[in-house]
Amino acid sequence: MLDDRKIKVLYAVIDSYLISAEPIGSRTLSKQYNLGVSSATIRNEMSDLEELGYLNKPHTSAGRVPSDKAYRLYVNEILKKEKIKIDIEKKEEIKRILTKESKEIDQLIQNAARILSAITKYTSIAISPQLKKIKLKHIQLIPIDDMEILMVIVSDTGIVKNTILRVKQNIPADQLNTISNFLNIKLKGLTFDEIGKTMGDVIFKEMYEFKEVIDSIIPLINQSLKDMDNVEVYADGVTKIFDFPEYKDIDKAKAFISFIEDKEQIANLLLDNSLQNGLEITIGEENIYDPLKDCSLITATYKLDGKTIGKIGVVGPTRMDYITAIKALRLFSINLTEILEMFSR
Amino acid sequence: MLDDRKIKVLYAVIDSYLISAEPIGSRTLSKQYNLGVSSATIRNEMSDLEELGYLNKPHTSAGRVPSDKAYRLYVNEILKKEKIKIDIEKKEEIKRILTKESKEIDQLIQNAARILSAITKYTSIAISPQLKKIKLKHIQLIPIDDMEILMVIVSDTGIVKNTILRVKQNIPADQLNTISNFLNIKLKGLTFDEIGKTMGDVIFKEMYEFKEVIDSIIPLINQSLKDMDNVEVYADGVTKIFDFPEYKDIDKAKAFISFIEDKEQIANLLLDNSLQNGLEITIGEENIYDPLKDCSLITATYKLDGKTIGKIGVVGPTRMDYITAIKALRLFSINLTEILEMFSR
DNA sequence: TGTTAGCACTCAAGGCTTAAGAGTGCTAAC
DNA sequence: GTTAGCACTCTTAAGCCTTGAGTGCTAACA
Secondary structure (H helix, E strand, C coil): CCCHHHHHHHHHHHHHHHHHHCCCCCCHHHHHHHHHHHHCHHHHHHHHHHCCCEEEHHHHHHHCCHHHHHHHHHHHHHHHHHCCCCCCHHHHHHHHHHHHHHCCHHHHHHHHHHHHHHHHEEEEEEEEECCHEEEEEEEEEEEEECEEEEEEECCCCEEEEEEEEECCCCCCCCHHHHHHHHHHHHCCCCCCCHHHHHHHHHHHHHCHHHHHHHHHHEEEEHHHHHCCCCCCEEEEEEHHHHHHHCCCCCHHHHHHHHHCCHHHHHHHHHHCCCCCCCEEEEHHHCCHHHHHHCCCEEEEEEECEEEEEEEEEEEEEECCCCCCCHHHHHHHHHHHHHHHHHHCC | CCCCCHHHHHHHHHHHHHHHHCCEHHHHHHHHHCCCHHHHHEEEHHHHHHHCCCCCCCHHHHCEEEEEHHHHHHHHHHHCCCCCCCHHHHHHHHHHHHHHHHCCHHHHHHHHHHHHHHCCCCEEEEEECCCHHHHHEEEEEEEEEEEEEEEEEECCCCCEEEEEECCCCCCHHHHHHHHHHHHHHHCCCEEEEHHHHHHHHHHHHHHHHHHHHHHHHHHHHHHHHHHHCCEEEECEEEEEEECHHHHHHHHHHHHHHHHHCCHHHHHHHHHHHCCCCCCCEEEEEHHCCHHCCCEEEEEEEEEEEEEEEEEEEEECCCCCCCHHHHHHHHHHHHHHHHHHHHHCC
């Protein structure tokens, strides 16, 4: 469908537009790119490419601009050719920094978002792991006051969460200890999902002697688990969007920043296609969310125990430097997975 | 120095500018405000006011605009006259919402920032309490793995912090328990400041039998305490700045948003004058930080045990609705203090 | 003496026109 | 099939003019 020369012309247009953000015409193209044919011929090819939907004209005499379809072709080709080898040295350097600066997982993801944005010059977004998929490593109930119990939960990824449970009667420390130990034995190694389901059954049958105490605690634990299931959303480099001429328009910039600031929406965005594995690129109109319809979103997942547990990505104009962005995301995907592996050991 | 009529004219200019954001001329002023004199007289008064530094002219034929000095006069007058009675009903409603939606202190401050921004239509910023000033309620060391100990710290405001300590040798659970109990007895009720100072002394003398174990833990605990001393910074409604015509300029908007996004800078800003008590208003050039030099910043403190432990504020154009903002901040100051009181009980 | 009307003057902003420049599409010749 | 040439299109920037809001000064008035 697209012969060799058409591809060449198309790539030249894309290349030029990635750099300049200006529509390009046949004559300029023939001067700047050594295509071996005259501007008139290029003109004809460009006309064909427009008809095929790969190029757009902002107006009659303005030169042409790549369409989403063109970027899609271009990106698919990049991915196919595996041009994108990550720089091992850079990877290791970033891994060092991340490991050094991050003591817990939330911090790790936040730092990753920060560095990713700094490297790519685009806005970065990320979600921290969904607890549902993470395994319990330790649970402990600690008496604080007469009516207050601190519940501490440690996951296998090193995440620690605590909730203060307010109970109606005083529960002696040794009872709490016994209960803690029991819960540990029964629940250790289960995901939070599984805990949610089995909790009721197990407890009521086997811990009859502490029934009264447990009755008052169990709903609180369940509630706490539910509360914990919020994924954290991080964004960094939001104002980088101002660097792109396509966002010189204040309303567009506002829409973009407002969108990124809305953590809930970003969570939905990143949880879409339910953490499907690997690298994902959504170009322009392919995006569901309106403010992203002239952006491209590139995301990568990170894993633990072979299971995808979170996502990190960059957002920029469709005219973005896909190669750099893809490289960076591959790199972070691998690094995060490796560091999480270390954390959980 | 300023006679009655000058004040009247000045206030009319301010009033008009607060609403319209446009420079106002003598004729328009005389038509819209019932000042009882002709535009020519107003013209003379405005000329005087300009000479005195209360009015500025954007250019020769553009009408006049209040200066920072004018706003300062205006604001001082507002504060003096105590015009600003807070709406008890509204206060209680917000208190209800805050109490309902906030389980821990960080969440409380974040929610407060969110609601404050929604009410005032300005960008809000806040810092969570500085741990230094907060008292320890409970500390517990929990064994997790062979080489890992979880340290949980509960403050009197209900803040819970944990750190995983990695130690070199396995420490038996009962030893950890003994140490925990000892630490609790010795440190309970002290502020983190005081703990940092006395820790070394107390421990080494009295816990000789666990010296070896403690030697390996103490530095880790100290480090953790230091790590914890980061105040959290929250901002909300950042994009509200786009609603003001003075920020239609993209570079100004970028500078503003970049500034607000820089949490460290905001922390410095709010920690300035070291949490001096009460309401504070900084107008335009009074601000130290460049991006705020045409903004006004209004902050209020919140307290615990009579001690100021944090700050919340709004940032807007100097042309801001001071009365609403001041009312809102008074209200949040009181509410946060009251809710913290509840939390710590 | 303070107030006011009147008038000349200033300046920004918006509208119009024009010219320049980049580009297209078509045609005819190579 | 490729290319040169040309008429045509459309945006952008510059220049010019007009309009309108506003100022400051002067002279007259109460």
